[in-house]
Amino acid sequence: xxxxxxxxxxxxxxxxxxxxxxxxxxxxxxxxxxxxxxxxxxxxxxxxxxxxxxxxxxxxxxxxxxxxxxxxxxxxxxxxxxxxxxxxxxxxxxxxxxxxxxxxxxxxxx
Numbered sequence: 001x002x003x004x005x006x007x008x009x010x011x012x013x014x015x016x017x018x019x020x021x022x023x024x025x026x027x028x029x030x031x032x033x034x035x036x037x038x039x040x041x042x043x044x045x046x047x048x049x050x051x052x053x054x055x056x057x058x059x060x061x062x063x064x065x066x067x068x069x070x071x072x073x074x075x076x077x078x079x080x081x082x083x084x085x086x087x088x089x090x091x092x093x094x095x096x097x098x099x100x101x102x103x104x105x106x107x108x109x110x
Contacts, residue, residue, distance in 0.1 A: 033099040037062070058095045065091040 036056035072080035
């Protein structure tokens with residue numbers, strides 16, 4: 001068990017070496033609505049909820065939508081269309097609000 005925890009910790013320490021570059025940011029120089037998700041997810045996996053939220057606030061709603069959407073789709077045999085649409089609407093709204101806040105609010109890069 002200790003070996004598995006050590007391997008997991010080592011993996012999380014090196015995971016940022018494998019991040020994908022955002023093609024939108026690469027081409028335009030501007031963040032896209034998803035920029036920050038990879039770093040935020042890594043911080044969440046390391047147990048740092050506050051840093052995760054600071055890096056990309058929609059991470060937890062995205063994960064909840066993904067998990068609930070998949071499980072509802074497979075467990076309810078297609079009777080979850082309304083639930084999935086509501087989750088998409090809420091999560092999409094959170095993403096857009098977060099993105100507009102990032103774009104239009106003054107902030108410093110650390």
